[in-house]
Amino acid sequence: MKLKSTALSLAAAIGLSFSASAQTDSLMLRKIFDEALVNGQCYDNLRYLCKKIGPRLSGSAGAQKSVEWSKKLMEGYGFDKVYLQEVMVPHWVRGEKEQGFIVTGNIRTPVALAALGMSVGTPKTGITAEVIELQSLKELETLGEAKIKGKIVFFNRPFDERFVEAGGAYGTAGDQRNAGPGAASKYGAVAVIVRSLTSALDNYPHTGGTSYGTNKPIPAAALSTVAANKLSAMLKQKNAVPVKFFLRTNCETLPDVLSYNVIGEIKGTENTNKYITVGGHLDSWDLAEGAHDDGTGVMQSAEVLRIFKALGYRPKNNVRAVFFMNEENGHKGGIKYAEQALADKEEHIAAIETDEGGFTPRGFSFERATPVFLKGINQQWKQLFEPYEADRLTAGGGGTDIGPLRQTHPNIQLIGFRPDSQRYFDIHHTPNDVFENVNKRELELGAASIASLIYLIDQHGLSF
Structure with a gap:
């Protein structure tokens, strides 16, 4: 009672x-x-x-x-x-801890990153290449192979903070991680780095799965939001030398x-x-x-x-x-x-x-x-x-x-x-x-x- x-x-x-x-x-x-x-x-x-x-x-x-x-x-x-x-x-196994550096001339600035799930690894010596920053997968088509081939594509579209329910922001940003590496591979990119899918501004990279579809697999990793902001700011500066990125991952699919x-x-x-x-x-x-x-x-x-x-x-x-x-x-x-x-x-x-x-x-x-x-x-x-x-x-x-x-x-x-x-x-x-x-x-x-x-x-x- x-x-x-x-x-x-x-x-x-x-x-x-x-x-x-x-x-x-x-x-x-x-x-x-x-x-x-x-x-x-x-x-x-x-x-x-x-x-x-x-x-x-x-x-x-x-x-x-x-x-x-x-x-x-x-x-x-x-x-x-x-x-x-x-x-x-x-x-899929991650292997030895990943490494990432922003490279300007002789200066190598380490950043926090994590390989994406199902990504392939880089060569043992890593990959160093110029970086091109994009906000969407559609930009790949606009720029074409001439401007993307041989580069590391950096997808840096942040969460849309207008969503009250955070899952909506995750959904609209997620194509960069889910499909970005496969799409960039189609245009000759040698690797992809992606802004972590979060509103938080911190130094914790977010992993997650990616899929290449029928395209050639290329190494892919997520940067922490702090690292993404830093790289984006450096790319916007008028530098005498181009901004490059070094990536080494050791993952493989068994x-x-x-x-x-x-x-x-x-x-x-x-x-x-x-x-x-x-x-x-x-x-x-x-x-x-x-x-x-x-x-x-x-x-x-x-x-x-x-x-x-x-x-x-x-x-x-x-x-x-x-x-x-x-x-x-x-x-x-x-x-x-x-x-x-x-x-x-x-x-x-x-x-x-x-x-x-x-x-x-x-x-x-x-x-x-x-x-x-x-x-x-x-x-x-x-x-x-x-x-x-x-x-x-x-x-x-x-x-x-x-x-x-x-x-x-x-x-x-x-x-x-x-x-x-x-x-x-x-x-x-x-x-x-x-x-x-x-x-x-x-x-x-x-x-x-x-x-x-x-x-x-x-x-x-x-x-x-």
Whole structure:
């Protein structure tokens, strides 16, 4: 009775009115949040993943250790089914620490940089060449081979700070890193350096994947924003000698390696072939511990199932927590999961991805969100999330790992967990992505928000 009065008093305090069904849902959400905040285990689990295992790039020893530990973690919680799903993944290695210098005459100024994932290495002696600064890939076409061949292309378009949601700025700047090296190679560039994808002005370079398409691979690296500003300023000066850049990287791609998605499941009591999936990616870049990207996401996913078991909640539908492998440099885990779900003729109702950090929850975005759907879900569920300040139910993307499900299961609703975005890209893909930069309560609130949405979907479906 005490729990009931607490939940209803929260509703009354903000002027909400509930039907009998909504009151039941409100009480359940209160129980979920209480369990997460009082008895939550995702923060301690994240500590182990980060501090005892650490970086987990696909194909690495760390990735394999994380798979083995994650399976034992889920088995220890007594989920109804825990298993590994085989997937072949790329095995890229950074090798010896990269070097970069701005070269003017006999002066070599060192700068902070990191090779991009899937980049090829330079010759052992490195590459020295004149630098041409560009703001967009379109400029490559405008300038053509005559002005680009033999040079190092420097993409230096910063984040567009007008975006309130930081992911928008990341999206509009990301083509420089994702496609820039391949595009520059087409015009004869010998290497590419890219401004790190962040609003932060610091000396931490951000790595991340790149793809060459059908073009010849050339070495590619990201400069810290401090280094990018310095190089840009020097290029704008009227120097008697040209500004050159020295780059040496030692990365290479080895043969593919067998790895695994790690899957835990609570079986449904009514709909034995219907599934609700929640997941993040277990792999991380090699520069740090992969705390926010995406240790928080996988630990929140396991926590959802743990919360349901702790509360004695038996879902109507099967609920899965999936730790996807290889989101960072290949997406093989997500592709494999969708293919296997199709082969097994599983009916997937919804999939939720948590891969935007473990920050304060704000709400969820729905990929298949018509105006009618958005109106209905907000009318019925927004007030349930308002006491927890996670009530933004909007149209938007789901996520990379769950994306392949849209081809194999066209009726599925893909959902993105949306925490506060303002700090994520200060940390994302950098040496700063460590456990110490995760807040315990923010992480727990996120897990509770996701568990609450899954409970509501399980009880009521997504027909609005």
